[in-house]
Amino acid sequence: MAATEPVITLKNFFERAREGALTAVRCGKCSALAIPPKEFCESCHQRAWEPVALSGQGTIASYTIIRVAPARHAAEAPYAVAVVQLKEGVSLLGRIVDLPLDKLQVGLPVKFRPLVVNSQTALGFGPA
Amino acid sequence: MRRVAVIGVGVTKFGKHDRTSAELFAEAARDALADAELPPSAVQALYYGNVVGGETEKQLHTGPQAASVLGIPTVPTTRFETACASSHAAFRHAVMELAAGVSEVVLVGGAERVLNVPTAEATEYFAYASDAVWEQPVGLTFPGVFALIARAHMAKHGTTEEQMAHVAVKNHRHGALNPKAQFQKEITLEQVLRSAYVADPLKLYDCCPFTDGGAAVVLASEEIARQRRRGIWVLGSAAASDSMLMHDKRDLARVPATERAAAAAYRQAGLGPEDVDVVELHDCFTIAEIVATEGLGLFEPGTGGLAAEKGWTSLGGKIPVNTSGGLKAKGHPIGATGAAQIVEVVTQLRGEAGPRQVEGARIGLTHTLGGNTATVLVSLFGRD
Ligand SMILES: [Zn+2]
Numbered sequence: 001m002a003a004t005e006p007v008i009t010l011k012n013f014f015e016r017a018r019e020g021a022l023t024a025v026r027c028g029k030c031s032a033l034a035i036p037p038k039e040f041c042e043s044c045h046q047r048a049w050e051p052v053a054l055s056g057q058g059t060i061a062s063y064t065i066i067r068v069a070p071a072r073h074a075a076e077a078p079y080a081v082a083v084v085q086l087k088e089g090v091s092l093l094g095r096i097v098d099l100p101l102d103k104l105q106v107g108l109p110v111k112f113r114p115l116v117v118n119s120q121t122a123l124g125f126g127p128a
Numbered sequence: 129m130r131r132v133a134v135i136g137v138g139v140t141k142f143g144k145h146d147r148t149s150a151e152l153f154a155e156a157a158r159d160a161l162a163d164a165e166l167p168p169s170a171v172q173a174l175y176y177g178n179v180v181g182g183e184t185e186k187q188l189h190t191g192p193q194a195a196s197v198l199g200i201p202t203v204p205t206t207r208f209e210t211a212c213a214s215s216h217a218a219f220r221h222a223v224m225e226l227a228a229g230v231s232e233v234v235l236v237g238g239a240e241r242v243l244n245v246p247t248a249e250a251t252e253y254f255a256y257a258s259d260a261v262w263e264q265p266v267g268l269t270f271p272g273v274f275a276l277i278a279r280a281h282m283a284k285h286g287t288t289e290e291q292m293a294h295v296a297v298k299n300h301r302h303g304a305l306n307p308k309a310q311f312q313k314e315i316t317l318e319q320v321l322r323s324a325y326v327a328d329p330l331k332l333y334d335c336c337p338f339t340d341g342g343a344a345v346v347l348a349s350e351e352i353a354r355q356r357r358r359g360i361w362v363l364g365s366a367a368a369s370d371s372m373l374m375h376d377k378r379d380l381a382r383v384p385a386t387e388r389a390a391a392a393a394y395r396q397a398g399l400g401p402e403d404v405d406v407v408e409l410h411d412c413f414t415i416a417e418i419v420a421t422e423g424l425g426l427f428e429p430g431t432g433g434l435a436a437e438k439g440w441t442s443l444g445g446k447i448p449v450n451t452s453g454g455l456k457a458k459g460h461p462i463g464a465t466g467a468a469q470i471v472e473v474v475t476q477l478r479g480e481a482g483p484r485q486v487e488g489a490r491i492g493l494t495h496t497l498g499g500n501t502a503t504v505l506v507s508l509f510g511r512d
């Protein structure tokens with residue numbers, strides 16, 4: 001692979017996510033972990049990425065229940081969206097699925113599951 | 129660098145209008161030029177903020193359009209888009225043009241029109257300022273972004289929904305004193321707490337409204353400002369950015385870009401938060417005001433909720449915040465907001481704010497957020 005080729009593009013991140021796999025990138029210079037795509041490492045500004053598989057396991061860092069939704073999601077409301085801190089240290093934003101809205105709380109363990117919304121792959125998090 | 133002053137201000141009534149954003153800007157700019165006692169021919173450049181014109185009005189190239197409607201079509205014009213901070217970003221760049229000696233008089237402003245489309249449609253267009261791949265498909269909205277911040281602030285600092293409600297009550301009380309405000313009516317704590325959830329824990333009354341409106345300020349070099357009596361000096365103007373994505377933010381309870389922009393603006397002005405007499409800050413949601421009062425150094429981290437509850441940010445309090453009514457009650461025509469905040473602070477520093485005047489105000493600060501807190505501008509103003 002030429003040095004100018006991206007390690008993980010949005011396209012292949014979401015293709016893998018659709019199959020149930022989350023992929024981060026780790027900096028070969030300073031070991032910082034990041035969610036792709038990133039051209040340079042935010043910490044050391046080098047470009048030495050290596051793909052790393054994420055477990056998909058984490059806890060809710062914050063969440064909200066969207067009751068007034070954008071036009072294209074109006075039929076899905078109310079729905080919950082959360083920032084999930086994964087056990088590897090990086091975070092991802094996703095839709096909460098298969099969990100009662102009144103059971104949500106900061107710190108609740110959850111696990112990644114792929115979600116297709118309006119025929120677009122999105123990130124979902126359900127019971128751990 | 130040369131000193132720069134604001135010598136004229138203008139703002140439309142905020143609310144629903146049956147006029148285009150260009151017409152709204154032109155009304156505000158006409159008033160700002162009259163206030164500056166300058167003819168349109170004195171304007172050497174226009175720096176303009178407009179955000180969703182491409183969606184709500186099917187209109188791009190809104191800068192030259194606004195200049196044309198004002199009647200100055202040959203003036204160099206650039207439109208700025210940094211989401212809700214657009215006209216504050218425009219202001220900072222105009223200050224730099226004047227400070228660099230390129231021009232003597234520059235017009236800055238912005239306008240937005242959104243009440244001509246249904247709420248769900250406007251909510252979707254505003255969500256375009258969040259990420260199209262990572263965030264929009266999940267259904268994140270702007271109330272949702274600030275709800276995530278609110279929940280994190282509550283978990284970390286024990287901030288309560290009632291403390292957030294105090295921000296709304298205070299800003300409506302201020303807005304009732306502002307004839308240009310969209311809402312000029314007081315509300316009670318009960319009303320806020322009983323209003324329906326939009327994005328838990330944020331309720332309807334925690335959220336600013338959709339608004340049409342325009343605002344403009346005339347900036348001039350020191351030489352021209354000295355020929356007038358009511359010039360207000362620009363003491364500092366700084367911008368900062370942060371990760372675009374919510375998932376890249378390390379602490380959702382903070383807005384680091386506010387802290388960086390404030391530090392830079394204070395450094396330029398040789399001032400600190402203790403020197404500020406009046407503040408217009410970005411209260412798109414009540415939690416945003418709480419987090420901003422902390423980020424600007426007005427209160428210790430984690431105590432912004434207490435400050436709201438105790439009335440420290442009210443007219444007559446330690447440091448009056450959002451005397452105009454803020455985005456919450458004055459309204460939030462996103463492209464105009466940064467300029468409208470400057471209009472209020474300049475009015476305060478001139479001592480012309482009438483029933484909402486902060487007595488003896490000498491130093492004022494404006495703070496504007498853009499998008500998922502990825503853009504922040506902070507400016508400082510002072511009178512002689
Ligand atoms: Zn690195």
